[in-house]
Amino acid sequence: MRRTGWLALILGLAVGSAAAQETAARPVLWLRVEGALTPVVADYLRRGIQTAQEQGAEALVLQLNTPGGEVHLTLRLVSLLRESPVPVVVYVAPRGAIAGSAGTLVTLAGHLAIMAPETAIGAASPVGGQGEELPQTLSQKVKEILKAQVRSLAERRGPEAVRLAEAAVESAKAVSAREALAAGLIDGIAGSPEELLRLLDGRPVVVRSQARTLRTQGAPIVPLPMNIVEEILHRLVNPNIALILLAIGIQAILIELSNPGGWVAGFIGAVCLLLAAYGIGVLPVNWLGLLLIALAIVLFILDVKAPTHGALTAAGTATFIAGALVLFAPVTRSPFPPLSPWVAGGTGLAMAGFFGFIVAKALQAQRRPSLMGAAVLIGRVGEARTDLQPVGMVHVAGELWTAQSEEGMIPAGTPIQVVGIEGLRLRVRRWTPAAGQEAERR
Known part of the structure; x- marks a missing residue:
């Protein structure tokens, strides 16, 4: 009985250790978005979520540094994040980065929101497509929609976080990372990827209404950069x-x-x-x-x-x-x-x-002097098309000319060279390589 008990204990420890190692070995996929939110970002995020699911990633980290983007695109990004089957951590980094305007909603839409030190979030008041202030009625409508959206995203973080999120939309309020953490708007502050993984380890998240606990301590980070097409279109x-x-x-x-x-x-x-x-x-x-x-x-x-x-x-x-x-x-x-x-x-x-x-x-x-006219024909080589007795037809410079032989009859098909012009009639003689060389020497 003692031997059986010890054997069962050893096997249990081995299985538990193997399971823990398997969980810890699951990678963390890392995406990076710099600059304004564009349609390419939505495609990049969709590809990242799909890749993370296929690779069995423990989590997907979206490192974000953005001044914002268009409202409808932002709502698409929010929907992608909330529907992700893989936990998504939005990480506002590096130091000095911002999650401005639409970036505020994207940050709150993550299953967890982490910021690096010396970063900022907020100023989410809507503006027009040209950056102009919206008319009062339209502005109020858009603000109410966005406020309802941020309330739904921040309500799990407490009433102070909801008030701060609404103020970001209503009055363009922005706060630092420490202020956001004190209000419960974010889940933590991490200064490096390694610190982020330590901070995430053991955190509970709810993904598609399913509770789970992250195991990120020592997990390998797998970068997933934009591909060449996405990078070009984003730039x-x-x-x-x-x-x-x-x-x-x-x-x-x-x-x-x-x-x-x-x-x-x-x-x-x-x-x-x-x-x-x-x-x-x-x-x-x-x-x-x-x-x-x-x-x-x-x-x-x-x-x-x-x-x-x-x-x-x-x-x-x-x-x-x-x-x-x-x-x-x-x-x-x-x-x-x-x-x-x-x-x-x-x-x-x-x-x-x-x-x-x-x-x-x-x-x-x-x-440039004109190269047209009969004068340029002198010295040109052509071919007799009829017998020259002594008058006949010759082909010179792509055209048929009336020509007169200066050395008796020239049979048809004989190479000729133009030596002079009289009106519209050419004066020609037989052409041979030796005669051509002699003419060039002269």
């Missing part, structure tokens, strides 16, 4: 990049139109314009700026065909720069970076230089 919501792509696309398309038959310039132009269109579609823009840019392109093209050059190019440059500044005019409380005046000016000057180069080439072509 495109920058007015400086969008403007440069727009200018490159326009120039490449004009090059393709001026030299049809190729495909490289046209392909590059189409890709750049499509990428620029994506960025412009996400960014808050003033469409008057796009009309001004179109007017600038028209002025550049007209300058190429004008009898005098320079004035229209200068006007087009000024119009292009003004259009760029109007298109991406700075808006209040926008989560997106502003357009740099240096980028706008440099892009406008580059466009002017491009069209100036075209004008210079056009003028050079106009000054």
Whole structure:
């Protein structure tokens, strides 16, 4: 009996130890979002949740540093987080990061919310698509919707957390990480990934109405960065990049139109314009700026065909720069970076230089002496198409000419060389390699 008891105890300890090691070995998937919340972030988060589920991850950490984003997109992100079958920890980091505006709702939507020291959260009052203040009635409606949303997300954290979350929406209140922790708005403060895993270990969470306890002590961290397509699209919501792509696309398309038959310039132009269109579609823009840019392109093209050059190019440059500044005019409380005046000016000057180069080439072509006319036929080699007795037909420079032989009859098919012109009649003689070399020496 004693031996059986000891054996059962050893087996129980072994099984328990193996189970504990298996639980601790489950990875923690780590996602990172920097900058404004865009549609790409929703796709990235959906992919991360699916990957975490497939890999059997213990938890998914969404490291967040954002000034916010559009309301409807934010509600999509909240829905993704709350419906996740894997526990999601929203981690506002690194030091100095913010979970501003829509980032507040995303942070509260996580199953756990952790912030790094020296970070901030709040200022979630809604604004319009261009960053402007909403009309009073509409603003009140949107605020009530968002307040109801944050109440539902913060009610499990206590009444003080609910009051603070509502104040973030109603009066754009923002607080530090320590203030948020004191109010119960977040679940803890961690200064590093390792400290975060220690803090999460043993924490209870409710995932799809199912209670469970996190086991993250010593768990391996598996980064899941954005793929190349997501990274490119996420970076495109920058007015400086969008403007440069727009200018490159326009120039490449004009090059393709001026030299049809190729495909490289046209392909590059189409890709750049499509990428620029994506960025412009996400960014808050003033469409008057796009009309001004179109007017600038028209002025550049007209300058190429004008009898005098320079004035229209200068006007087009000024119009292009003004259009760029109007298109991406700075808006209040926008989560997106502003357009740099240096980028706008440099892009406008580059466009002017491009069209100036075209004008210079056009003028050079106009000054070039004409290569048309009968005089350029002297010395050209052709072929007799009929017998020259001594007059007949010859083929020279792609055309049929009447010609007279200077050395008797020349049979059809004989190579000939033009030695003179009388009116519309060519004077020719037989052509041989030796005669051609002699003519070149002369």
